[in-house]
Amino acid sequence: MLSNPIVINIIRFVLLVLIQVLIFNQLNFFGYINPLIYVLFFYWYPIRENRAIFILVSFLLGLLIDLFSDTLALHTMVAITLAYARPLIMRFCFGANFDFQGFTFKNSTRVQRITFLFILIIIQHVIYFSFEILSFSHILLILQKILFTSLATFIxxxxxxxLFATDNE
Structure with missing residues (x-):
């Protein structure tokens, strides 16, 4: 039963929402660092699944986190953007290997996977904090939040x- 990719993705979805909302939204390192670990959903989601379903599920992920976090659709906007841009980011990180039908994360190097995750996190935080603060006069605060929250989220x-790596990644 746990080898079914649909069940695994549902479990990941629910756990990431719960962990984000119940644990990481309550943390406040140094007064402004709240890791946004739900980005792992975009990292773990199967590569060759239906893109329309992926964007819909990403919308639901962002919407649920927004509902519990009271963030006025910021997470929804970030989730849809990441879901839409994911193939482009993967093509950038994995190169020509990504275009082949038999591509899996196992076929890539650790550096490529870390680069992929890092780019997802940076895009997530740039969009989130730019729209959260929405002021050019606070550009240093935006950059500070992007830098330190991205670093905490990445770690x-x-x-x-x-810890939770599976064979199908």
Whole structure:
């Protein structure tokens, strides 16, 4: 039963929403660092699945986190953007290998996977904090939040992805 990719993705979806809402939204390192670990959903989601379903599920992920976090559709906007841009990011990180039908994460190097995760996190935080603060006069605050929250999110995502790695990635 747990070898079914649909069941695995549903479990990941639910756990990431719960962990984000119940644990990481409550953390406040140094007064402004709240890791956004739900980006792991975009890292773990199967590569060759239906893109329309992926964008719909990403919308639901962002919407649920927004509902529980009271963030006025910021996470929804980020989730849809990441879902839409994911193939482009994968093509950038994995190169020509991504275009082949038999491509899996196992066929890629650790550096390529880390680069993919890092780019997802940077895009997530640039969009989120730019629209959260929405002021050019606070550009240093935006950059500070992007830098430190991205670093915290990246470290936690690397730890979580190492801890919960599966064979089908």
């Amino acid at each position: 936690l995502c690397i730890l979580l992805s190492s």
